[in-house]
Amino acid sequence: xxxxxxxxxxxxxxxxxxMFLTVIISAQTTTGTVTMTAxxxxxVELNSGGAVTLSGNSGGGVTTDGTANNPLAVSxxxxxxxxxxxxxxxxxxxxxxxxxxAAYVLSMSATVNSTGTTSNAVSASDIGFxxxxxxxxxxxxxxxxxxxxxxxxxxTLPANGSINATSGRYQFTxxxxxxxxxxxxxxxxxxxxxxNAVPRTNAxxxxxxxxxAVKPQFFENGSTTVNVTFTVSAP
Numbered sequence: 001x002x003x004x005x006x007x008x009x010x011x012x013x014x015x016x017x018x019m020f021l022t023v024i025i026s027a028q029t030t031t032g033t034v035t036m037t038a039x040x041x042x043x044v045e046l047n048s049g050g051a052v053t054l055s056g057n058s059g060g061g062v063t064t065d066g067t068a069n070n071p072l073a074v075s076x077x078x079x080x081x082x083x084x085x086x087x088x089x090x091x092x093x094x095x096x097x098x099x100x101x102a103a104y105v106l107s108m109s110a111t112v113n114s115t116g117t118t119s120n121a122v123s124a125s126d127i128g129f130x131x132x133x134x135x136x137x138x139x140x141x142x143x144x145x146x147x148x149x150x151x152x153x154x155x156t157l158p159a160n161g162s163i164n165a166t167s168g169r170y171q172f173t174x175x176x177x178x179x180x181x182x183x184x185x186x187x188x189x190x191x192x193x194x195x196n197a198v199p200r201t202n203a204x205x206x207x208x209x210x211x212x213a214v215k216p217q218f219f220e221n222g223s224t225t226v227n228v229t230f231t232v233s234a235p
Contacts, residue, residue, distance in 0.1 A: 095210075148189065
């Protein structure tokens with residue numbers, strides 16, 4: 001004869017076993033981990049800041065203009081810089097754009113070669129140079145960063161040059177105001193990091209005009225070639 005009480009006990013025992021096994025199964029877990037590393041290197045970039053401005057020229061012109069955010073590769077014919085040019089100065093203004101995620105240094109070197117053979121030939125000291133107003137603006141730019149201009153600014157300013165009382169030759173006399181000061185790579189500008197954490201597609205940055213100037217004079221006749229190289233680095 002079947003004992004109902006015994007069956008109930010068997011069913012309860014079976015249920016308890018099943019519950020115990022469920023607890024054991026649910027307690028069995030497996031974990032895994034992923035470790036990733038990354039690096040942000042110092043980054044600096046120098047490009048054209050836009051079109052070149054040429055003023056005071058007689059003849060000549062901008063042979064290869066600058067295009068904003070493209071590599072700097074400008075070519076300018078200053079035209080006549082002898083006494084037939086009655087302008088106070090022949091000036092070429094070349095906009096530069098710099099971007100960095102670290103403190104930067106902008107250096108420059110220049111060579112000046114003239115076909116003249118006397119002391120009256122155009123020389124490096126006859127080519128005025130300076131960096132103009134430095135601008136940090138736009139979304140993503142570290143606008144509170146500071147910069148140090150190692151040049152004397154616009155070389156055509158009265159404070160940056162005068163006529164030599166002895167020789168009568170016009171000279172750019174201020175600190176680092178002509179290309180003779182850059183016969184080897186020399187710091188022209190330095191400052192704090194320029195860009196905040198934004199994608200590289202952000203086209204903003206620090207802009208500064210590089211200003212070159214010549215005072216037309218009775219130079220020895222001939223031709224002159226000037227080569228300037230800018231280099232930006234993150235020390």
